[in-house]
Amino acid sequence: MKKIAHLTSVHPRYDVRIFVKECSSLAKKYQVNLIVADGNGDEIINDIQIHDVGKFNGRLNRMLKATQAVFQKAKFIDADIYHLHDPELIPIGLKLKKLGKKVIFDAHEDLPNQIKAKHYLHPVFRSLLSMSVKYYEQYACSRLDGIIVAAEPIIKDKFLAINPKTEDINNYPKLEELADISESKRINNQICYVGGITRVRGIIEMVKAIQLTEADCQLVIAGNFSDSSLEAEVKSLPGWKRVKFLGYVDRAGIRNIMETSCLGLVTLHPTDSYLNSMPIKMFEYMCSGMPVVSSDFPLWQKIINDSQSGKFVDPLDSLQIAKAIDFYLLDKEESLKAGQFGREFVLKKYNWANEEEKLFNFYDDILGRK
Helix, strand or coil: CCEEEEECCCCCCCCHHHHHHHHHHHCCCCEEEEEECCCCCCEEECCEEEEECCCCCCHHHHHHHHHHHHHHHHHHHCCCEEEECCHHHHHHHHHHHHCCCEEEEEECCCHHHHHHCCCCCCHHHHHHHHHHHHHHHHHHHCCCCEEEECCCHHHHHHHHHHCCCEEECCCCCCHHHHCCCCCCCCCCCEEEEECCECHHHCHHHHHHHHHHCCCCCEEEEECCECCHHHHHHHHCCHHHHHEEEEECCCHHHHHHHHHHCCEEEECCCCCHHHHCCCCHHHHHHHHCCCCEEEECCHHHHHHHHHHCCEEEECCCCHHHHHHHHHHHHCCHHHHHHHHHHHHHHHHHCCCHHHHHHHHHHHHHHHCCCC
């Protein structure tokens, strides 16, 4: 059996894309190793051998010492394919290539554009850093055996121009997690947001919108705040009294939220990082049978229109968000219809089973089995 190794110095060991989807699927055909840097020790779970190189505090330590520790562990494992999940691991990917190994880079995001959005950096430095990363990415990724991209069509086009062996493996829902949810446990007027809690993910506007709804609704929020100052600001808003804040929840907890909620919010701000993204939570809401209120980005508008699964709004306008929430909470027939259409949309195409087959084919191609 071929041996593969997934490498990350940043993501948690049970990351949904890396562990729950990619590694768990690949374990059906390969001996799967996952190298992490969280300090929680080694373990074997779901036939996946997790190797922990220890926790490294601070960004500089992570980028220098953690990557070197991951590289040493990667050499020790002696895998047939190395699958990298962090941009800072690209240099060790080139080192592994020099050792005669096959190396894949999994681009979760458009890093040069991400850097442009980091407004805490000086504009000149931000521009120079973004440009430097762009050119290094082109140089390095052209020398790897393949590129996998998350669900962003523009990113796929970018990497295809760098490396023709590029495939999109979209972060769509696993049907077995959410598709069997019934309407029996729905709590009237409970809506939800699941994901990272940052300003540009729309947390301020969501909490303000709850204060503006006609329906007496409760917003369940699952996720971690990006910083304590934002958390304090959000909790001071009048709408916070209508919020049930759960913090981080596991996959079972996410299912419970989606099983009991009547509507899902994904109202991210129009940044370069989000405008052409395909947010997993949108498809998870659909899979669970809830209508969706999303940002009015052109790509997202097309998804909502094609699926007839919800409404799109200006994510910077809390009143628009509130009116869209009320539309579904005050009309249960429309809510049920949108939820049903959304689920059918995911069942047909936008699910992990289809992406898993693409992942298997990609690996077979890299290993020369096709």
